[in-house]
Amino acid sequence: MDLQKIEYFLAVRDHGSINAAAHQLGVAQPTISAALRSLERELGVDLFHRIGRGVVPTSAGHALVGPGRRLVRALSSAATSVDLREEHLRGTLDIALVAPVAAGAFVEMLAAFHDRFPSVQVRLIRIRTDPQGLEMLREGDAELLCLHLPLETAVGGRPWDLRLDVLPLGRQEYWYAAPPGTPGLPPPGEAVPLRALPDIPLVIVPDGAAVADVIERELAQVGRVAPPAAVLEHREARMSFVARGIGATFLERSMLEAASDLGLECRPTVPAIRREFGLVYSGDELSIVARAFTEFAATWVEDAPGEGTTIAGEGVTVPAAGTSTTGAGGGSR
Structure with a gap:
C-alpha cells in the first residue's frame, strides 16, 4: 500500500474536503482524487460519503484512520530506529489535552523534552472533555493524552478495546x-x-x-x-x-x-x-517518538519535583509511574 495515498486519505478526513486537503498539502485536487479512488479500489470499499462540496468518512473510512495514522508515524520515524541518538530522533508527537493541564509543570516538561529532542515536532490538540480525548486515542488522532486522574473519571465504566497505560505526572x-x-x-x-x-x-x-x-x-x-x-x-x-x-x-x-x-x-x-493529572496512552501502539516521550516524562517526574509533582509533607502521594489500566471502569493493575 502506497504511504502517500494514506497521507492523502488522512488529510481529506482531517480537513473535510478534497479541496481543503489539496490546498493544505500543496498538490492538485485531481491528484488527491485519483489517489483516493486507487486506495478504495485496493481496499474494495468506499472511504468517504460525498456531501455537497465536502466529504465524511464511511464506517470503513473511520476504521482506517487509526491504523493509517500509526502506519504514517511508524514509517516517518523509521530512520530513528536505526540511529537512536537524541539529535536524530525525528517525527511528530500528537498529544491531546484538556485546557487546565496546559500550564505550569506540563509546559516545563515539554520544553525540557524539546531541548533534548529538538527535531521532534510536538502538536498539542485541545479537547473539551476527558472522554473526547479517549475517543481520539482510539481513532489514532492522538498518541498521548494528558488528562485528569484517576482515569475512572474519564472512562466512566465503559470497557475499552485498547489497553490503557497511565503515567501520573503530578497535581x-x-x-x-x-x-x-x-x-x-x-x-x-x-x-x-x-x-x-x-x-x-x-x-x-x-x-x-x-x-x-x-x-x-x-x-x-x-x-x-x-x-x-x-x-x-x-x-x-x-x-x-x-x-x-x-x-x-x-x-x-x-x-x-x-x-x-x-x-x-x-x-x-x-x-x-x-487535581491529579497524567499521561494516558496505549503502550502497545506507541511510535518510537511517543515511547521516547513517555520514558522522558517518567524520568522528569522523578528528577524534577516541584509544582505539579509530589510535594512532601502534604499528605498527597503521586502513584508510581507506569500504572496500567484495562477493561471496564479502568481498573488498575
Missing part, C-alpha cells in the same frame, strides 16, 4: 482569585477557608468539566452554591473579568504571577483544591 492546585481590594480576605499567603469565602459570584469556565465538578462539589459541601456571574468559553478571559470586579474565580497555581500583575487577590483555600 495542580487551584487558588481562589477575587477582584482587587476585596474585603474580608486573610493577608496574602494565608489560606482562606472555603466556608469563609467572600459573598461574590464566580466567573466559571465549563471547559475542563472535571475540575469544575471538583470545585462545585467542594463548595457545595460547605454550603457555598450560587449562580455564576459569568460563564466563559475562553479560560484566558477569567482574570480580566475578575480584575473588572465582575466576579471571583479559581485559578491554576501556575497563573498566580499573571493574576498578581492584574491586582487580583489570590489565596490558597482550606481545604485545598487539587
